Amino acid sequence: MNKQSDQPLIALAQKGDMSAYEKLVDNYKHMVFTLTFRLVGNREDAEEVAQDTFLKVYSALASFKGDSKFSTWLYKIAYRKGLDCLKKRRSLPKTKEFDKDIRSIIPLTTEIWNDLEIRERRNTIKSAIEKLANEDSVLITLFYYEELSLVEISDIMDIETNTVKVKLHRARKKLASILRNSLEPETIHNYEGTRR
Known part of the structure; x- marks a missing residue:
């Protein structure tokens, strides 16, 4: 998603259009979950943090002015919610799971490898x-x-x-x-x- 394609959805969501807000959630839910999962280290907490993030985004959407990209604003909220979760637990996780759909950071092409x-x-x-x-x-x-x-x-x-x-x-x-x-x-x- 980019700033231009988000803007019409944001404008509609700020006016109370729930379908526009749901589309924003659909566009970013995977990345928010991935970010929170990386931070908190387990699926259950990450799902809760992601849900809290989108609740916070919904309640604060009217205050979003577009000074930064929507994704930056959203991930900042997710990051803070993740830190709050870690503070509540007062310890780092000992084990982590992994999201099976995450993309590789190294470019991979079928021409090089099968x-x-x-x-x-x-x-x-x-x-x-x-x-x-x-x-x-x-x-x-x-x-x-x-x-x-x-x-x-x-x-x-x-x-x-x-x-x-x-x-x-x-x-x-x-x-x-x-x-x-x-x-x-x-x-x-x-x-x-x-x-x-």
């Missing part, structure tokens, strides 16, 4: 992301899956842009280190060179 190899590599990447700390996992998700800018991530996570850059660099290095044991050297080389 379907089985693609699935194996995606599973390897998912497993590697699972081993990252929650914040690192969120950064990777926002930057690679959602393709948000450093400025947008800074706004969502409420930290300086330079801090996002440093943390993302460290998260990439940690992920590359984990992947190094699982993937061929040429794949790691390609990963480390993407989206710098």
Whole structure:
């Protein structure tokens, strides 16, 4: 979704059109769940946080002025709700599940690998992301899956842009280190060179 395609739905939803709001939810529910799952670490809590996020979005939609992208505003709410959930639990999760529909951060094409190899590599990447700390996992998700800018991530996570850059660099290095044991050297080389 982009800012232009969201705007008509937002305008209608702000006027009370429930079908427009439901369309916005449909457009973003997968990514909100993925983000909250990365942060809180288990499916049940992530579903609850995602639901709380969309309730908050609905009640605050009238205050959305369009100064930033709708997705940035939405993910910021989701991130804060996720942090609230972690505070309530007062401990980080010990295990994580993975969303089976999540896209790979490494571009995969059938010209290079057959379907089985693609699935194996995606599973390897998912497993590697699972081993990252929650914040690192969120950064990777926002930057690679959602393709948000450093400025947008800074706004969502409420930290300086330079801090996002440093943390993302460290998260990439940690992920590359984990992947190094699982993937061929040429794949790691390609990963480390993407989206710098």
